[in-house]
Amino acid sequence: MTTSTETAITTQVYRVYIKAPPERIWQAITDPAWTARYGYGGTVDYDLRPGGMYIAYTSEEMRATGAPDVAIDGEVLEADPPHRLVQTWRMVMDPQMESEGFTKLTYEIAEGQGGVSKLTLTHELEGAPGLATLLSGGLEEMGAGGGWAWVLSDLKTLLETGNGMDTGDALNQG
Amino acid sequence: MNDDDRVFKALADPTRRFLLDLLYERDGRTLTQLESELEMTRFGVMKHLRVLEDAGLVVTHRQGREKLHFLNPVPVRLIHDRWIDKYTERRVSALAELKQELEGEGTA
Numbered sequence: 001m002t003t004s005t006e007t008a009i010t011t012q013v014y015r016v017y018i019k020a021p022p023e024r025i026w027q028a029i030t031d032p033a034w035t036a037r038y039g040y041g042g043t044v045d046y047d048l049r050p051g052g053m054y055i056a057y058t059s060e061e062m063r064a065t066g067a068p069d070v071a072i073d074g075e076v077l078e079a080d081p082p083h084r085l086v087q088t089w090r091m092v093m094d095p096q097m098e099s100e101g102f103t104k105l106t107y108e109i110a111e112g113q114g115g116v117s118k119l120t121l122t123h124e125l126e127g128a129p130g131l132a133t134l135l136s137g138g139l140e141e142m143g144a145g146g147g148w149a150w151v152l153s154d155l156k157t158l159l160e161t162g163n164g165m166d167t168g169d170a171l172n173q174g
Numbered sequence: 175m176n177d178d179d180r181v182f183k184a185l186a187d188p189t190r191r192f193l194l195d196l197l198y199e200r201d202g203r204t205l206t207q208l209e210s211e212l213e214m215t216r217f218g219v220m221k222h223l224r225v226l227e228d229a230g231l232v233v234t235h236r237q238g239r240e241k242l243h244f245l246n247p248v249p250v251r252l253i254h255d256r257w258i259d260k261y262t263e264r265r266v267s268a269l270a271e272l273k274q275e276l277e278g279e280g281t282a
Contacts, residue, residue, distance in 0.1 A: 009200070009201055009202030009203075009242065011201075011202060011235070011237075011244070012201070012244070013201075013202075013233045013235050013244035013246060014233075014246055014247070014248050015230060015233045015246050015248060016230075016248045016252075017177065017230065120233065122235065136247070137247070137251075146251065148248075149247040149248045149250075149251035150251060150255075152248050152251075153248060153251045153252050153254075153255050154255075156252065157255070
């Protein structure tokens with residue numbers, strides 16, 4: 001997508017303010033009971049220490065359409081709960097995405113004023129144009145979800161109201 | 175002013191929308207790079223970027239000695255999810271009800 005001769009910036013940065021303490025945001029990212037409730041809805045398995053493995057599983061819904069069990073794998077590089085998590089990240093549920101290899105993902109959670117925390121997600125996507133498109137929501141029309149903006153929006157809704165958006169229940173629209 | 179107010183206010187200016195379009199085209203630019211695309215003083219561009227940052231639409235990130243500006247789509251997504259989805263959903267469900275009613279009549 002870059003037309004300039006300058007160095008292409010392939011990093012994506014997302015930020016969201018959530019009215020919740022950093023500990024709850026950390027839990028929502030690393031605890032499978034929480035990850036199942038927002039975004040793509042799969043569970044995760046984190047070994048939260050440098051060199052520890054990371055696996056994100058596909059949701060039941062995805063498996064029903066023929067997806068394999070594992071969606072994403074990677075390795076934890078840094079884990080400083082509840083403020084900083086750095087890891088590698090590779091999508092393995094699709095051969096083309098898998099061939100783009102490991103990318104680097106950083107979560108930073110900062111405590112703010114009035115009980116509002118700042119979550120910044122930085123995804124370094126060098127050499128991964130397919131993932132970059134997917135994660136910026138470019139494949140949403142194809143049913144691939146809205147990428148990180150969508151996931152973080154849903155995470156905020158879940159933590160602030162106790163409901164994810166896609167519950168399919170009109171009563172939750174409040 | 176709440177978060178949504180700040181986003182709408184930030185989007186209510188053509189220069190700021192242009193800056194977002196520039197970052198959409200190519201993300202992670204320096205102030206100097208953005209300034210070169212606009213007929214405006216450096217100070218003017220900085221002021222607009224400040225408003226965009228306050229609204230959370232632009233996030234800066236240091237890379238080496240450079241301060242890069244990134245488009246943050248989350249606030250727009252939140253407005254989409256909270257507002258636009260709500261109204262389109264109603265329209266869709268109204269159509270679904272109409273279909274049900276018409277088909278119900280057909281089989282009755």
